[in-house]
Amino acid sequence: MKATGDLQLLKSINRSVLLRLVRAQSDLSRARLASLSGLTKSTVSALVRELLDEHWLSEAAAPVAAQGLGRPSTPLNIDSSKRVLVGIELAVDCLRLVCVSLSGVILTQTEEPLRDPQPANACQQVGSLVQRLCRQLDEKQLTLSGVGVCLPGSVDGGLVRLAPNLGWRDLPFSAMLADELGKLGIPAAHIHLQNDADAAALGEYEFGESGDDSLIFVNCDVGVGAGIVLNDRLFTGFLGTAGEIGHSILQVDGPLCSCGRRGCAETFIGASALARPKGVAKGGRYLGVLLQNLDAMFNPHVIVVGGRSCIDHPTLLEMARSAQQAYAQVAGLQAPEVRAARFGVQAAAVGAAALVLHQFLRPLLKESKHVPGN
């Protein structure tokens, strides 16, 4: 690697270290940032200047007197007023777009039916949504930091490996969207693509209360999937399909699943199973089994349950939680916290926006593992 490349990488790592410290603790001074980060005061000072100029950080108008003999310091915080993150959920039947601040506040949200799931047409529809939004951002003098897109399928870098409900396979969606945005005159940098449940997990992780060092998001929709955050990283597995819990088998020789196997979780908890008579009571119990299995496998700090089915069937989560707590009690174990999705039906779209921030804050994160030639 060239020396300049190394230096740029080093600089983005140092910037991300400072941003993460300021996100974790408000009102930090430059001196405190230097001592917490281990960087020299002059490095911190130069990087903070850049981050202020680029509207990542803001500083208080007047310095605050220091305790003891130190010089007065100017507290630094995340600037939530200028930069925005855009997240788009490309669902089977609709497009949801949200624009969120760096602190995770939803500023605008739009939803419209997906007119045509053909990749080129879907891409065009996403492009025109982003174009409309960019006009509004220009009027408000807001800066677009990046666009995150999530969809129901396995994703590897910028490639959609398989999205059965959209009928997509091995589709270079990020490149297609970058082209589309380019044609519309929108800078195409920073497009990120992720599976919907993975994105929703990141949304809860980045914008939730700090302390959730491991978190699983269970998305209950037409199908059932999970996004897993372990040790500050999304865990997506070898081929990007980790968390396909809808096809974990809960009953040997059980009902036939759309995947061809029998007894998959989806045959009890999927939207069509819940719509049957007494489907929610049964689905709630099986969801409890699924949560218990996730706890046994990963022992996460928090399990967040969301998705369309939780809105259509408000009792589902409570039923699952009591089933899961009963399993924990019998074994004399502490059940993890199980809570509802913070952003409701927007969970995946907000997660797609969080993806942009997540990548900014982790310059070493490799986007693609299996694209030949990358």
Ligand SMILES: [Zn+2]
């Ligand atoms: Zn299945």
